[in-house]
Amino acid sequence: MDLLNVKDITVTYGRNPRPTIEHFSLDMKEGEIVSIVGESGSGKTTVIRAILGLLPGGGKVDQGDILFQGQSLLNLKKEQWRELRGSQISMIFQDSGAMINPIRRIGDQFVEYIRTHQKMSRKEAWNKGVEMLEKMRLPSGDTIMRNYPFQLSGGMRQRVGIAMSMTFQPKLLLADEPTSALDVTTQAQIVRQFMELRESYGTAMIVVTHNIGVAAYMADKLIVMQYGKVVDAGTRDEVMNNPASEYTKNLLAAVPEMGGKRYV
Numbered sequence: 209m210d211l212l213n214v215k216d217i218t219v220t221y222g223r224n225p226r227p228t229i230e231h232f233s234l235d236m237k238e239g240e241i242v243s244i245v246g247e248s249g250s251g252k253t254t255v256i257r258a259i260l261g262l263l264p265g266g267g268k269v270d271q272g273d274i275l276f277q278g279q280s281l282l283n284l285k286k287e288q289w290r291e292l293r294g295s296q297i298s299m300i301f302q303d304s305g306a307m308i309n310p311i312r313r314i315g316d317q318f319v320e321y322i323r324t325h326q327k328m329s330r331k332e333a334w335n336k337g338v339e340m341l342e343k344m345r346l347p348s349g350d351t352i353m354r355n356y357p358f359q360l361s362g363g364m365r366q367r368v369g370i371a372m373s374m375t376f377q378p379k380l381l382l383a384d385e386p387t388s389a390l391d392v393t394t395q396a397q398i399v400r401q402f403m404e405l406r407e408s409y410g411t412a413m414i415v416v417t418h419n420i421g422v423a424a425y426m427a428d429k430l431i432v433m434q435y436g437k438v439v440d441a442g443t444r445d446e447v448m449n450n451p452a453s454e455y456t457k458n459l460l461a462a463v464p465e466m467g468g469k470r471y472v
């Protein structure tokens with residue numbers, strides 16, 4: 209059975225009669241990495257929010273279906289979502305901005321996050337947090353737990369976000385521009401970390417990015433979107449070697465090359 213099937217969905221926001229997403233489909237197996245690429249406003253965030261059942265602004269999936277392990281996610285009850293989110297499907301936001309509150313210590317937030325999902329004493333949750341931070345190669349998890357977010361670099365904050373989202377070893381991780389706020393070196397480290405997570409835990413991932421270089425490096429499958437529609441989709445090699453749309457051709461042409469080989 210596939211892990212995720214998005215079946216020809218249409219997404220519409222509020223009273224806007226024109227759908228924002230049309231005919232979006234995606235099939236994913238366990239442990240697969242899919243990258244969604246496309247310009248600003250093409251609908252990337254809308255797609256992953258639709259999968260997580262968190263569309264803002266009266267957004268809804270009004271055609272098609274989304275199946276997670278064969279079960280439809282449309283019309284799940286609040287309690288069912290609470291069980292699924294965080295433990296089976298989790299999400300990482302850009303710069304972890306929406307996840308980490310700037311005026312509370314990392315540890316307080318991490319402990320609270322863990323305890324909303326699992327019955328644990330504060331002490332146990334603290335230790336679990338430290339363990340997860342150290343797995344993400346953050347030095348001295350204990351110190352980081354006592355820090356405020358502003359005391360950490362952007363890359364460290366992003367690692368904290370990844371550590372939190374991986375706490376319950378979700379089967380599917382949705383990452384919205386997880387590296388765009390970072391410098392190139394840190395970006396490369398975080399990308400490698402995602403690859404290691406897939407290796408160690410078999411986590412499937414949907415990674416949204418502006419950067420087709422990052423996408424091509426990480427992804428088994430690539431989806432290119434423009435104006436709410438899929439203009440290219442397939443395995444990484446299919447899309448890179450034989451793009452169907454002019455838009456994808458132009459994106460690929462803009463990737464810097466080194467010595468005749470694409471440098472991604």
Ligand SMILES: Nc1ncnc2c1ncn2[C@@H]1O[C@H](COP(=O)(O)OP(=O)(O)OP(=O)(O)O)[C@@H](O)[C@H]1O
Nearest residue numbers: 221228246247248249250251252253254255264265
């Ligand atoms: N909360 C909302 N209410 C109404 N319409 C929205 C809302 N969020 C997004 N949209 C519409 O959906 C379109 C796609 O937005 P979305 O955020 O999915 O694009 P994106 O590809 O993630 O862009 P970016 O690269 O800038 O993050 C927008 O152009 C906008 O018209």
Ligand SMILES: [Mg+2]
Nearest residue numbers: 252253254384
């Ligand atoms: Mg977006």
